[in-house]
Amino acid sequence: MRNMFGRASKPPAALPAGTAALDVRPALPERAATFVDASSEFTGSLKLSKSVHIDGSVEGELDCASTVTIGPSGKVSARIRAESVLIDGEVHGDIEARTEITLRKSARVFGDLRTEGIVIERGAKVEGQITIGPTGSAKGAAPATSMTPTVPTAKPVPVKPV
Helix, strand or coil: CECCCCCECCCCCCCCCCCCCCCCCCCCCCCCCEEECCCCEEEEEEEECCCEEECCEEEEEEEECCEEEECCCCEEEEEEEEEEEEECCEEECCEEEEEEEEECCCCEEECCEEECCEEECCCCEEECCEEECCCCCCCCCCCCEEECCCCCCCCCCCCCCC
16 A cells, blocks of 8 residues: 555554444534624523524523533523533533533533533532433433532542543
8 A cells, every 4th residue: 555655554454353443533613603702791691593602701591502612711600501512611500401511621610400411521610410311301201310419519529531
C-alpha cells in the first residue's frame, strides 16, 4: 500500500474478531442558532425552536426544542427545559432535558436535574436532586431512578470520569 507521497506504508492493523471499533473523538459541538454573548443580559421567558449558546446572563425561563449550551462565562438563573443541555458555566434553577444533560468539569449547578441520560465530568458541582429516567409519562415506561447525595455538598463526590 502506498501513501499520498508514493511511499510504501503498512496496512492498518485489523482488530481481533468480534471486537468493535470505539470512536473516542470528541463530538463536535452543534453551531448554535442563537447566541447570548458575555456582554449580554436577558430577563424573561425565552422560547426557542433551535439551539442556543449562552455566555452572558439569563434570568427567568428557558424553553428550547434543541440544545442549550451554557458556556464557561454563562450565568443562568432560570428553569430550563430542552432536548439536551450542556453546561460549562453556572446555573441556578431546575433543568429538564429530554435526552441528556452534560456537566463539564467547570459546571456549577444549583437545582434539580431530570433527564434520560447524564454525563458528569470530574470537578463539576451539583447541589440538588438528579432524576434519571424517561421524562415523558408514556404507558409502561420504567420508573425513574432518583439519586440524592448523602454526603455534605462541601466535599467532592467521587464520580467515575468519562
